[in-house]
Amino acid sequence: MTIAxxxxxxxxxxxxxxxxRDTDMDPQIVAAVLELIDAEEEVTVSRVVERSGVSRAxxxxxxxxxxxxxxxxxxxxxxxxxxxxxxGDLRETLFTSLIGSPTSxxxxxxxxARFRQRIRLVMxxxxxxxAYWESHVSRRRGPVERxxxxxxxxxxxxxxxxxxxAFDAIAGAAYYQSIVRGEPLESADTRRRLAAAFDIxxxxxxx
Amino acid sequence: MTIAxxxxxxxxxxxxxxxxRDTDMDPQIVAAVLELIDAEEEVTVSRVVERSGVSRAxxxxxxxxxxxxxxxxxxxxxxxxxxxxxxGDLRETLFTSLIGSPTSxxxxxxxxARFRQRIRLVMxxxxxxxAYWESHVSRRRGPVERxxxxxxxxxxxxxxxxxxxAFDAIAGAAYYQSIVRGEPLESADTRRRLAAAFDIxxxxxxx
Numbered sequence: 001m002t003i004a005x006x007x008x009x010x011x012x013x014x015x016x017x018x019x020x021r022d023t024d025m026d027p028q029i030v031a032a033v034l035e036l037i038d039a040e041e042e043v044t045v046s047r048v049v050e051r052s053g054v055s056r057a058x059x060x061x062x063x064x065x066x067x068x069x070x071x072x073x074x075x076x077x078x079x080x081x082x083x084x085x086x087x088g089d090l091r092e093t094l095f096t097s098l099i100g101s102p103t104s105x106x107x108x109x110x111x112x113a114r115f116r117q118r119i120r121l122v123m124x125x126x127x128x129x130x131a132y133w134e135s136h137v138s139r140r141r142g143p144v145e146r147x148x149x150x151x152x153x154x155x156x157x158x159x160x161x162x163x164x165x166a167f168d169a170i171a172g173a174a175y176y177q178s179i180v181r182g183e184p185l186e187s188a189d190t191r192r193r194l195a196a197a198f199d200i201x202x203x204x205x206x207x
Numbered sequence: 208m209t210i211a212x213x214x215x216x217x218x219x220x221x222x223x224x225x226x227x228r229d230t231d232m233d234p235q236i237v238a239a240v241l242e243l244i245d246a247e248e249e250v251t252v253s254r255v256v257e258r259s260g261v262s263r264a265x266x267x268x269x270x271x272x273x274x275x276x277x278x279x280x281x282x283x284x285x286x287x288x289x290x291x292x293x294x295g296d297l298r299e300t301l302f303t304s305l306i307g308s309p310t311s312x313x314x315x316x317x318x319x320a321r322f323r324q325r326i327r328l329v330m331x332x333x334x335x336x337x338a339y340w341e342s343h344v345s346r347r348r349g350p351v352e353r354x355x356x357x358x359x360x361x362x363x364x365x366x367x368x369x370x371x372x373a374f375d376a377i378a379g380a381a382y383y384q385s386i387v388r389g390e391p392l393e394s395a396d397t398r399r400r401l402a403a404a405f406d407i408x409x410x411x412x413x414x
Contacts, residue, residue: 116330119386123323123330129389137387165380165403168388172379172404173372175386179326180344180378182336196372197379204411 025062028052033073037117043070067121067128074118080139084147090156091202097144098170099194112184119179141167148205157205166205173197232269235259240280244324250277274328274335281325287346291354297363298409304351305377306401319391326386348374355412364412373412380404 032051036043045066049056063069084093122129144167151157177183177190184190239258243250252273256263270276291300329336352374358364384390384397391397 120327120330122389123327123386126389133387133389162400162403162407165400166407168383168400169376169380169404169407171387172381172383173376174379176375176379176382179330179382179386180340181375182329182333182340193369193372193375196369197376200369200373200376200408200411202411204407204409 025052025054025058029054029059029062029069030073030076033070034076034114037070037073038111038113040113043117067125070117070121071128071132074114074121075136078136078140081143083143086147086150086154090147090151090154094144094147094202095195095198097147099174099191099198112178115178141171151205155207158207161205166201169201170198173201232259232261232265236261236266236269236276237280237283240277241283241321244277244280245318245320247320250324274332277324277328278335278339281321281328282343285343285347288350290350293354293357293361297354297358297361301351301354301409302402302405304354306381306398306405319385322385348378358412362414365414368412373408376408377405380408 029048029052032048032054033043035051036047041047043066045056045059048054048066048069049059052059081097084097118132122132145163148157148161148163148166152159152161152163174185174194177185177194181190185194236255236259239255239261240250242258243254248254250273252263252266255261255273255276256266259266288304291304325339329339352370355364355368355370355373359366359368359370381392381401384392384401388397392401
């Protein structure tokens with residue numbers, strides 16, 4: 001039996017579950033998607049094919065869903081932040097972690113273009129939104145939520161504090177700036193408002 | 208000079224600034240857009256033409272930008288809420304106004320499909336986002352912001368309260384549920400979290 005030429009080999013791959021997948025092409029595919037997103041161009045299969053140099057057939061084989069590909073690309077380089085120090089000034093620790101830098105909360109590690117693309121994507125696809133929440137966003141909340149719980153144990157925060165709701169209020173104020181007001185997180189007005197919103201929330205959490 | 212037949216009349220309209228515009232067709236155009244949004248179908252010119260029965264030429268003449276048309280459709284039926292009563296239980300008044308019903312805050316008057324469409328739209332177009340903020344969202348905040356200011360005057364709320372930041376924290380928590388968690392505002396978990404977030408914010412605002 002001879003080895004089939006490239007085109008038929010492609011067709012064979014789709015049927016053979018044991019065969020290795022085209023994961024080697026992922027870096028160039030994902031890089032092409034991120035270039036398009038950063039250029040604020042719409043991500044289409046044709047454009048990804050053109051930029052990445054990967055064939056349309058190979059792209060479809062590796063990423064049958066464009067949505068999943070974009071989601072994966074958007075998560076490149078984003079990690080769960082490290083645990084926060086316990087025992088210091090909790091207010092200061094939380095402020096630095098959540099509001100300290102213009103990109104600390106919602107768009108952490110993102111360019112604004114990537115953040116906006118992510119929001120459009122999850123608003124268009126409920127299943128993706130829930131999957132994204134479960135596998136990415138909720139995990140990234142972990143260190144702050146654990147710091148809040150340690151604050152309750154140390155008697156700094158109210159015993160009956162709803163830790164999840166507290167996080168939602170602080171992070172929600174930041175999302176509101178980007179999504180509703182449409183103001184960049186690094187503007188002076190936004191920084192001032194976020195600091196004020198954090199102050200309100202902190203007072204409401206304190207024991 | 209004879210009156211031109213319908214087709215050439217259309218071409219003439221584009222040039223004649225004094226001629227009345229095709230505003231009579233707006234109700235059927237806007238209704239078609241809302242039907243598409245509610246069916247969670249993408250709004251395209253072809254689909255609007257098909258559903259509304261209005262010709263493509265007339266549609267372009269009246270609405271040269273599809274984005275502006277969608278934005279206008281999304282705002283149908285939304286009004287600035289009435290002023291809040293002053294002098295009563297301010298916490299109760301604010302809670303009822305902001306969290307009281309599942310649709311009080313962000314998606315007020317919206318179906319969830321319309322809310323999601325609005326967010327996608329503003330995330331795709333910064334100019335539209337700012338225009339929408341100035342002409343719609345910021346005006347709808349008025350009654351609550353004025354109630355908060357009256358609370359400061361009455362000595363119920365802290366004298367140095369940042370009213371805008373307080374609103375952002377409460378509303379932001381609601382947006383966070385829909386946009387980041389992807390949970391419907393009417394779910395029991397969401398209602399509980401929003402009530403808890405409101406409680407934290409209220410304590411942080413109180414004098």
